[in-house]
Amino acid sequence: METNAISRRNFLRASGLAGTALCLGFYFPANAKKEQLMSATDQSGFEFNAWIRIDTDGKVTLTDHRAEMGQGSYQSVPQIIAEELEVNMKDINVIFAQGSPTKYGSQITGGSSTIRGSYKNLLKLSAAAREMLITAAANQWNASANECYAESGHVIHKPSGKKLNYGELVTAAAKLPPPQEVKLKKISDYKLIRKPLQRLDTPMKTNGEAIFGLDKRLPGMLYAAVERNPRLRGKVKSFDGSAALKVPGVKQVFKVQMIVFNTTRDGVVVIADSTWAAMQGRKALRVEWDDSGFEHVNTSDIYKAHEELLKTKEGLSFKKQGQPDPIIEQASKKIDVIYQTPYQSHGAMEPLNCVAHYQSDKIEIWGPIQAPDWVQGDISDKFKMPKDKVIVNMTFLGGGFGRKAFLDYTHEAVAISKQIGGPVQVVWTREDDLTQGPYRAGISYRGEGSIENGEISALKFKMAGQNIDHWNNNKRDKANGSTTEGFLKPYFDNIKNISFADVPYEMPLPNMWWRSVYASTNGFAYESFINEMAVLAEQDQLDFRRKYLKDERCQALIDKMEQVSGWKSRKKNEGFGVAITECFETMVGQIVKVSRHTDGKVKIDQVWAVMDCGWYVNPDIIKAQVEGSIVMGLGAAAIHEITFKNGLVEQKNFYDYLMPRMSDMPPVEVHIMENTADAGGVGEPGLPPFAPALTDAIYDLTGKRIRKLPFNLNTV
Amino acid sequence: MKKIIVITGILFIASLVMLSFRAEPVTPANYPALPRDSVGSVKAFMSVYKVLMSSRCMNCHPSGESPLQGDDNHIHTMNVKRGVDGKGLYAARCSNCHQAENTAGLHMPPGNPKWGLPPANMRMVFQGRTPRQLALQLLDPKQNGGRTKAQLIDHMAKDDLVGWAWHPGDGRTLPPMSRPAFAAQVRLWIAKGAYAPSIKTK
Amino acid sequence: MINITVNGQHHDVDADPNMPLLWVIRDIIGLTGTKYGCGAAQCGACTVHLNGEAVRSCVTKINRAAGQNIVTIEGLSINNNHPLQLAWNEMNVPQCGYCQSGQLMSAAVLLRENLNPTDQDIDDAMSGNICRCGTYQRIRAAIHKAADIQREGAKI
Structure with a gap:
């Protein structure tokens, strides 16, 4: 004992x-x-x-x-x-x-x-x-x-x-x-x-009893729908609520402000006696917006700017050992490539919502809230109410993925409750959820590397993209703290010349943690690059990794991946791909198998995932988390992205932000490593390795290396 | 007497003009026979073909087992399938989402009481058919749902589900001509001999 | 007043005849197991049975349901013991659980019409229901399991 x-x-x-x-x-x-x-x-x-x-x-x-x-x-x-x-x-x-x-x-x-x-x-x-x-x-x-x-x-x-x-x-x-x-x-x-x-x-x-935020009901509670600026940070110039007030059930219309860190976002709220009435009233609103400053945001410009930065700037160094630059410069066997990952929405099935009841002596909130302690502090500050008089109740959350740790929707709900003097449920529509952000930022990467005598002689990575930390502080002279997130630490022990840098890129789009955070994009670039280096060195991707990931846990993980996937005995006409990433103290390796089916399309036949999270509690929950992470990873790799045109988000609902569905689901097999190491995370680390393993499998099958996400699986 | 003849004549012309939309009795006026004219018939059919191959018509006459969506004719999301009766399968029956009328709003489900695909035993495929193939298929009772030429005209001119194409709901493009014009071209095609275009016609 | 029957109970509802059934069920009748996910018949979270068919209540006006029989997740079984619910529990299907009411209501139609669904049948029936947590593999396994349970039950 x-x-x-x-x-x-x-x-x-x-x-x-x-x-x-x-x-x-x-x-x-x-x-x-x-x-x-x-x-x-x-x-x-x-x-x-x-x-x-x-x-x-x-x-x-x-x-x-x-x-x-x-x-x-x-x-x-x-x-x-x-x-x-x-x-x-x-x-x-x-x-x-x-x-x-x-x-x-x-x-x-x-x-x-x-x-x-x-x-x-x-x-x-x-x-x-x-x-x-x-x-x-x-x-x-x-x-x-x-x-x-x-x-x-x-x-x-x-x-x-x-x-x-x-x-x-x-x-x-x-x-x-x-x-x-x-x-x-x-x-x-x-x-x-x-x-x-x-x-x-x-x-x-399974019987409808679980109470989610949207299911919370209070006596006398009214419902609210808010028309917010579609260009994310614009102001209300004027509004006309007279038609909205004529919609049966609509009680009040007024302007509301939602504070998100250091920015204020305007909206016009419709209060009604049912969700539907509030939504109908909202449709009848006429709002004139002041969009100045946001009408020129376009996705294509964002990625052009990334590429330019990666080509011309060295950026802020995050980590450097040895001298990768001169080695790469002099090397004869080298590659220099750009990877790009898209903006993504969290898209939790339960749209944002919050029930708030502002009273003179206390404020009470119910909702799908990821950070009740933060909400308590935030509401206490903004409404000048002592912390112990701010009661924040968590319901079940219909998904969170990072979005429901933001403080905008809770603040807005309290502001509305304060104005009407009673309990209110603010309901975001799916369109609100998708078009208002915040998003996972799309990040671009440049990977440069050289091979000498079959070994990595130097590696150099740069990232360019929005930095979440810039939302609420101004540490703009420092590299993104998550520059190497996702990259396995043992690589640093065995690659002598290696550097990581962050080329700052500012864009006033709201961005936020998204399941596995920067590992979700870093992992794609860094592990794809390791696979490309293995090809350059003409070596098997798993054996190539074994040379650099020498610690016991990595070796055991790779052995397990090889064993469960039948890596050594793979057949012709099958594409196998691999990636291993680490985040939140947990390492996950995945092998994806693809083949071309009779309809000419590439299909994912199988995914094997091996997770080493050290000490753990419930293996079935872990397997479920990895299965789910792979589905979310599949969506972000090959199904959807958030794009901007003239400052507007182009995706509005699941008809243009498509989701993986039952018929897209590949069989997933999850294995958990048994050891006595300290516990690592479980909910997120299963996501990052999927995209690079999938694109590696496609390369194995077709010879085509995919470096830009998302791609269309039907056309590879 | 003269008056009656004139009125009758006016009515006759009027009924020729107002060719569609009303449940009219089967009369020669609705199904005129004109001198056989292969050139004119094919020309009329090519107009008909353009309508049938437009998204509003073709999307529910796909070559595969799934309906299509949008002006790019992509396969209906959600893995929707035809089913035996053309009305979908299990929890993905057409009428589970598609109401008796269009649901208001962009990208909202369009609707009609008869919403669906042709049934599995009478698939009436438009997608991928050449003009000649489609003309022959339309004329073949074994492939057109057992319709005579007169019934084919009725279907094109009056069927409520066909008519949805001209009232497709918010944001959807219309077929390249109006429904009366379309119906008139169908009649012309058949009246002039129901010729199928040559193999070369595209 | 519009009369509808929900889980065997009659309700006279005073509502705009254009109000979607979803909001009538949630905000007026007060059954919250049926979920709002998209409002556009895209995600299936709001699926209920209207005369046995798995309709998307977010686009189904209350008018269409007048005088008809509606079953929601709360009425799928008396004791959470529909073969699908038993299988869902055994296979630990739900994660966040938000979409699962809709998943179950869709699966119930599949299982009623097909006693032994194949993977293809499951794809065909269930692809209208989105699960952002990605429980699809377990839903598939649980439907197969439920078919087994249903057949075993039939033997007794």
């Missing part, structure tokens, strides 16, 4: 607790680096909310402090807690936390961080609760705690077989000090963790 010490500094515990429940949580003081374990319900100066609550009737309530947007936190967080707490999954009740960084630490559900960011604490917390219950039972039996063990929500006295359920013990346990250190189980002893348990949220997602 592992021993884990728990911080004793400023250790807090309940003093005058009535003993109606045992509650355990960590406290994240705003100015402290380290979290503290505590058992309390109400301590002076802060409100306590627990991850674990056990009532005297034995009811166990576990809290999911992160958003559930499909990635499985509603299952995996409780699954961790239940393991060390020794309770059955079927006996627990899960609730969503409200936004509160002091109670839960960071709650932003992004960066694939839910498990890797909290599992160690959750294990310790749960083990501490278990030990307290065991101690309480041992005290009651006048036995040694060593003679007792916990199982299925009970403490059992081994010698006598006596048994008490947790509910009977909580009153006594709540009076005990939490243990100074706890023993954690070995991986081999896990009963729940690492098991493909069914998700707790599945039943309610």
Whole structure:
């Protein structure tokens, strides 16, 4: 067993607790680096909310402090807690936390961080609760705690077989000090963790019971639809709401402003007694916009500018070792190519929406929110309301992918509620969702590299594209912090001359994290380039990588990829492609197999994915995340893109921003590497390797190297 | 008496002019027989052909098992299939999205009570057919749904679903001529002998 | 007043006859299992059964449903025990779950009309329903599983 010490500094515990429940949580003081374990319900100066609550009737309530947007936190967080707490999954009740960084630490559900960011604490917390219950039972039996063990929500006295359920013990346990250190189980002893348990949220997602943001209803709630400037940042010059007000059900029309970081965006809102009436009223609005400054944004210009920058500028160095420039210059065997990736929309199936109720003494929000702690801070700041009076409730999210961590839609909803003086649900249409952004920025890359004696003698990458960080700060003299995201770190150990640079490119288009963030575009360029270098060196792509990715985990991953895909025994007329990327501490390798079918079209026959995410919770959820990442990667590689014409987004709905559908779905096989490394992310890292593996497979089959996404699979 | 003849004559001419849209009895006026004229007949058919090969008509007379969409005649998204009765399959029946009338708005589903493709046993393909192939196919009761020439004229001139092509909803281009003009060309083609263009005609 | 029957219950709805069935079901009748995804019959999230057919309620005016029988996800079974729901649970199909009501309502028509659907049948029936989480592979497997469950049930 592992021993884990728990911080004793400023250790807090309940003093005058009535003993109606045992509650355990960590406290994240705003100015402290380290979290503290505590058992309390109400301590002076802060409100306590627990991850674990056990009532005297034995009811166990576990809290999911992160958003559930499909990635499985509603299952995996409780699954961790239940393991060390020794309770059955079927006996627990899960609730969503409200936004509160002091109670839960960071709650932003992004960066694939839910498990890797909290599992160690959750294990310790749960083990501490278990030990307290065991101690309480041992005290009651006048036995040694060593003679007792916990199982299925009970403490059992081994010698006598006596048994008490947790509910009977909580009153006594709540009076005990939490243990100074706890023993954690070995991986081999896990009963729940690492098991493909069914998700707790599945039943309610198959019978319509799950409540998403759009399903939230409050007494007296009105519905709002907002006409926002189609050119993204323009101002309302004037509007005429008289026709809208004549639409049955429409109550009010007024101008509203939505603040996004340092920019203000105008809209005209229609308030009505049903969503449909609000939408109809909105259609009847007449708005005159001031578009100045945005009417000349065109996609083709963006990529021309990228290319020009990549050709003429060295950019801001992000990482450099050795001297790649002179080596490439003098080399005889070299390549110099440009890769391009498109702007993309998150396109979550649940369009943005938010229910807000502004009252004079508090503000309450419900919605599909990825970052409840950020929303709480943002609303508190903008509406001058103390943080503890801003209550942010997470519903289930109908997809997020980064979009629902933005603060625009929540701010807008509160502003509207404040104006009408009552609860309101703001509903974005699909068209709003697609045309308003923010988007994953399209990035262009230049790869230069040389081969000498079959080895990479030098590699040089430059990226040009919008930098997300520029939205809310002005660190414009620094290279994009994510310049190498996606690129496997061990490459740096074995490629002596290598450099990465970011050529700054400014464009006032709203851009935002999109599943796997810069790895989603970097991965395509960097791994495509490694494949091109392998071709230049006349070597097998997997063997070529083995020479540079020498650490144990990489070698094991490559071996597994080779084994599961039948890489060595591939046949003629089959195209095989490969890519391996790393993001959020997780490495994923994919092999894609394509062939030309009788209709003349190239089809994806199979995808094999191998993920090394270290310590993990639920293998079935992991497989589902990788399967889904591949579908999203397929869409971005070969099906859709966001384009701009005269400052307007050209795609409006799923008829022109096409989505992968059932008939596009290739068979996907996912394998998880078994090791004891620290946990890595799961929700995103499966996406980046797909596009470069697919285009590599197409190269293998057709000899045509695709360097610009998206491409049309029907015409390769 | 003279008056009656004149009125009758006017009515006769009027009915010749207003060739379509009304459920008229089968009379020689609706199906005039003119002297056989292969050149004139083929010329009329080529006008008919242009209409039939326009997106509004051809998209539901595809060569494959899926309807087409748009002026670029791309295969209907969503993997929609004809099905046995031409009305789609399972959860992808035409009328699940296509209503009895056009749904308002750009790119919204167009509609008609009879919306669908020809059935699987009578596929009536337009896409890819040469003028000659299509003319012969249209005239062949085994391939045209068992229609006589008169019924073929009726179908082209009066059928409500065919007529949708001239009321296709927001943002859709119209066939290259009006429906009355189209119906008149169909009549001319048949009246002058229902000639099929030569193999070389494109 | 427009009379419609939803999951066996009669409702007299006072609504604009042009209001899509989706918003009547969600905002007036108050059943929120049927989802808004696109409003243009593109994504299938709003799929309900109108006299047994998998119509897209976002483009189906309430007028068309007058006097007709509508079944929503809430009425697909009494106890979440339709063979598809059992299979969906067993195969852990949903991720975010938002599209799954529509997926299930579409699949239910497929399974009613075809007791043993092939992969091609599933492609033909299910490609009108978008899942951004990418659960297609599991939906496919779960439909096959549900067909098995349905056949087993039929034997008993």
